[in-house]
Amino acid sequence: xxxxxxxxxxxxxxxxxxxxxxxxxxxxxxxxxxxxxxxxxxxxxxxxxxxxxxxxxxxxxxxxxxxxxxxxxxxxxxxxxxxxxxxxxxxxxxxxxxxxxxxxxxxxxxxxxxxxxxxxxxxxxxxxxxxxxxxxxxxxxxxxxxxxxxxxxxxxxxxxxxxxxxxxxxxxxxxxxxxxxxxxxxxxxxxxxxxxxxxxxxxxxxxxxxxxxx
Numbered sequence: 001x002x003x004x005x006x007x008x009x010x011x012x013x014x015x016x017x018x019x020x021x022x023x024x025x026x027x028x029x030x031x032x033x034x035x036x037x038x039x040x041x042x043x044x045x046x047x048x049x050x051x052x053x054x055x056x057x058x059x060x061x062x063x064x065x066x067x068x069x070x071x072x073x074x075x076x077x078x079x080x081x082x083x084x085x086x087x088x089x090x091x092x093x094x095x096x097x098x099x100x101x102x103x104x105x106x107x108x109x110x111x112x113x114x115x116x117x118x119x120x121x122x123x124x125x126x127x128x129x130x131x132x133x134x135x136x137x138x139x140x141x142x143x144x145x146x147x148x149x150x151x152x153x154x155x156x157x158x159x160x161x162x163x164x165x166x167x168x169x170x171x172x173x174x175x176x177x178x179x180x181x182x183x184x185x186x187x188x189x190x191x192x193x194x195x196x197x198x199x200x201x202x203x204x205x206x207x208x209x210x211x212x213x214x
Contacts, residue, residue, distance in 0.1 A: 103168075
């Protein structure tokens with residue numbers, strides 16, 4: 001009976017040892033399961049993807065910084081252009097006014113020249129009569145003065161007309177230049193508003209939040 005009990009105890013020990021081996025084997029099979037390998041592989045892919053995204057975010061941050069700097073430069077340049085356009089417009093207005101004064105002055109000078117020419121004709125006729133009837137040296141002297149006096153305004157009128165023509169041409173050139181500047185200012189302002197909205201607005205703000213360090 002004692003020997004039988006010993007055999008039964010030994011058999012129970014063997015069964016316990018067998019159960020332990022089966023548990024160890026099951027643990028080994030779980031440890032090397034395909035599910036865990038797949039999870040590790042997926043984590044590696046995610047980490048790689050995160051690295052690519054972080055790099056892309058850094059590029060976007062750099063691009064946003066450059067864009068903001070460019071927008072500030074554009075804004076400053078637009079301010080200079082607006083100031084320059086205002087000066088050019090004022091200058092064009094002054095020149096147009098000056099041209100109008102010169103044109104009026106030219107018309108007055110031309111009228112004055114016509115009066116003098118008429119007066120010169122009368123003077124010559126009077127000189128001829130005086131020479132014919134009297135032969136007085138005073139009349140001849142008067143004719144010489146009148147002739148000289150008529151030649152000066154005629155010369156002055158020609159200079160004024162030439163100056164008026166040059167001024168008008170210069171005014172036209174400046175008007176065209178002012179129109180070009182105004183158009184350029186409008187384009188610059190429109191472009192600045194667009195760049196400011198696209199690059200320094202919500203797009204860059206959202207990018208900064210998205211690209212915060214992980």
